[in-house]
Amino acid sequence: NAGVMQNPRHLVRRRGQEARLRCSPMKGHSHVYWYRQLPEEGLKFMVYLQKENIIDESGMPKERFSAEFPKEGPSILRIQQVVRGDSAAYFCASSGALNTGELFFGEGSRLTVL
Amino acid sequence: AQKITQTQPGMFVQEKEAVTLDCTYDTSDPSYGLFWYKQPSSGEMIFLIYQGSYDQQNATEGRYSLNFQKARKSANLVISASQLGDSAMYFCAMRDNQGGKLIFGQGTELSVKP
Numbered sequence: 001n002a003g004v005m006q007n008p009r010h011l012v013r014r015r016g017q018e019a020r021l022r023c024s025p026m027k028g029h030s031h032v033y034w035y036r037q038l039p040e041e042g043l044k045f046m047v048y049l050q051k052e053n054i055i056d057e058s059g060m061p062k063e064r065f066s067a068e069f070p071k072e073g074p075s076i077l078r079i080q081q082v083v084r085g086d087s088a089a090y091f092c093a094s095s096g097a098l099n100t101g102e103l104f105f106g107e108g109s110r111l112t113v114l
Numbered sequence: 115a116q117k118i119t120q121t122q123p124g125m126f127v128q129e130k131e132a133v134t135l136d137c138t139y140d141t142s143d144p145s146y147g148l149f150w151y152k153q154p155s156s157g158e159m160i161f162l163i164y165q166g167s168y169d170q171q172n173a174t175e176g177r178y179s180l181n182f183q184k185a186r187k188s189a190n191l192v193i194s195a196s197q198l199g200d201s202a203m204y205f206c207a208m209r210d211n212q213g214g215k216l217i218f219g220q221g222t223e224l225s226v227k228p
Binding site: 024031033035042043044045048055056061091095098100101103104105107108110 | 151166196214217221
């Protein structure tokens, strides 16, 4: 049973370009969470999705960032017109039922904006 | 609002000794879960241990145990027989069972000395 898969592991973009980060949850998991970790900081919640629905996007910047979790395929975090401040590690986690400890992270995608 | 606090930015422990990493939390929800994750220098988030708010016994996983004191709202991680490979950042996190997302503490950097 494969774990949470994120790709790419490393992504380099120039200012103004778009970044797309993908996350495939663990088999059987329907809850997906995205977190951002700036250097030397903890993880900050961005968005929580279930299949085809955004449940909580209270941590998402209002502009340039969007997320989706389609019926088929991985969840995608999209950052348009990237700026240097977007350089960070982006982690995806997936979960089964909410009242259990079944919540696991992918290895992260490290975005560097030049 | 929910909050997680880790008051120890850094800790040192001698190899083979036990160490306790502190974590306190605040929530008004009666049903919640508490998690500990390890983040080594390679960057991935490794799940260590989980405690549900209604669990009667403290959780244990190998050398990891969670000292859960509900009245004090504390969920300290105890690592027994420390190993050099335990050197890493450790994050405490809480999840309410309605909203689903994890809220993280600031982290504690553990260094194990030979």
